[in-house]
Amino acid sequence: MNISDYSNKVNWLFNQFPVFQKVGAKAYKPTLDNTKSLISFFSIPIDEMSFVHVAGTNGKGTTCSIVASALTESGKKVGLFTSPHIKDFRERIRVNGKMISENEVVHYINMVQSHSFEFSPSFFEITWAMALAHFYKMDCDVVVVETGLGGRLDATNVIIPELSIITNIGLDHVAILGGTRKLIAGEKAGIIKKGVPVVIGEGDEEVAPVFKEVAEAIEAPIYFLENLQEVDAFQQNSNLAFKALDILLGDISGKETLYSNAISKLYENTGLFGRSQVYSESPLIILDAAHNPMGVEKLIRNIQLNYSYRNVRVLYGTSNDKDLDAILGLFPVEWKYFFTEFSNNRSTRIQDLKENSNVKQLNAKYFSNAKKAFTEAKSIESELDMIVVFGSFFLLEDII
Structure with missing residues (x-):
């Protein structure tokens, strides 16, 4: 198999089925029947x-x-399913930090292509099923699973876990999950299972x-x-x-060391990228x-x-489905801003940013190309300058 075989198969998967990362809410499938099939x-x-x-x-x-990192450090074989990916589709499916192989991805996509389904599964449903197949093949001791969207009707909600975790509740994807935090909490609470412990962040x-x-x-x-x-989001x-x-x-011994190692080896064990990540020390990025x-407020x-x-x-x-008024209203006026579009068609356009009343009070420049914006932002004027890049996984994908 050559690289183009893998690329062609993944491109087919993106184009054949609706994918939230590309088309937004139209990709959401509010049923678990497809996943079970x-x-x-x-x-x-x-x-x-x-x-x-x-x-x-x-x-x-x-x-x-x-x-996942802590469980890996404890000696377990740990599957990790997260989304979205930034550069490579395989980032979504890892075992002890190692991504699924290109050959295996091609194999699973070939299976899908050769079968005539009586339903139209989404990109996420296919990817989740592929991940489960890989984790089972790898004989994982435990699999750590991030929901895609919501909880109650998320494709991942076909499992009975050892433990459920709900991090927090904010207003996002309101067109799908509901327009209040209480309604959204009800959807997220759908992952709570009979007799299974749940931890609320x-x-x-x-809520x-x-x-x-x-x-x-x-x-x-x-x-x-x-x-x-006064603790940060991380x-x-x-x-x-x-x-x-x-x-x-x-009650196991050495928990403090285990947890410390989990953090120090976080990237090695999981490939975590783009979460308060120090991309460069000089200049600090x-x-x-x-x-x-909620996420932007925590980051600021x-x-x-x-x-x-x-x-x-x-x-x-x-992305163009975000609450610009709420987000831009959080931006400190003393910071300097480089607003940009990114290549994905879900990008908010510069004109929409310029017309927002919250932007008018900011020291801002505007770009239609993320790489050019990044280059300009890195033209620092002082050793005390730092660059913070945020707003979308798509933006990170464009600049790295």
Whole structure:
């Protein structure tokens, strides 16, 4: 097999089936029947597999990766399913940090291509079934799974996990999940299973009752993380992951060392990318996939908390389904901004950014090309300047 075979197969997969990463809400399939049929097609005995299931508005990928890294450091063979990918489709499917091979991806796509289905599965459903087939083939001890969208009707919600985790609840994908945090919490709570412990990262007075009601009705032990003030988003996700691991691992010796190694070997064990990632030390460049109001607010607070002495230059581009008023209203006026479009057709256009009333008070430049915007942002004027890139996975894909 040559590289073009793999590329052609993945391109076919993207084009053959609807994919949220490319077309948005039209790709969402509010049913689990397709996923169950695909699992049967691939002959995957999911009842014989062990899972950790993670949902939430923000921090899912980071929390999944920390849990997976710690379990890897404990000596287990750990499957990790996350989305979206940034450069390579295979980033979504890993075992102990190693991506699924190109040959195996081609093999599974060939199976799909050669079969005539009586339904139209989505890109995500196909990818999830392929991942399960790979994890079963690799004889994983446990698989850590990030939901794609929501929880109750997400394609991943066919599993019975050892533990469920819900990171937090914010307003995102409201056209699909509901227009209030309470409604969205109800959808995310759909991953809570009978008798299975669930850990909640952020449970305030609006959403905590939703989780408690669901958990109590099906006798699922529920735990709420104590939220500490003045901790950044990564530390919050780490604290949540460690609380979940305390439940999973029980009383084992050397937990502090295990958790420390999980963080220090996070990239090696999971390939986690684009979450408060230091991309460059000189100049200091931080990449983050924050893309909704809650995520952006946490990122800005993190930068202000940890880099208060720095001159911040922001490279920002976002998808056209985001709440621009809510997001741009969070931007500190003392920062310098480089607004850009990115190559994906879901990009917000520069004209829409220029017309937003919140932008008019900002020191901003505008670009139609993300690489050019990144080059301009990196033309720093002082050693105290730093660059923060955020707004979309698509933006990160364009510049790295």
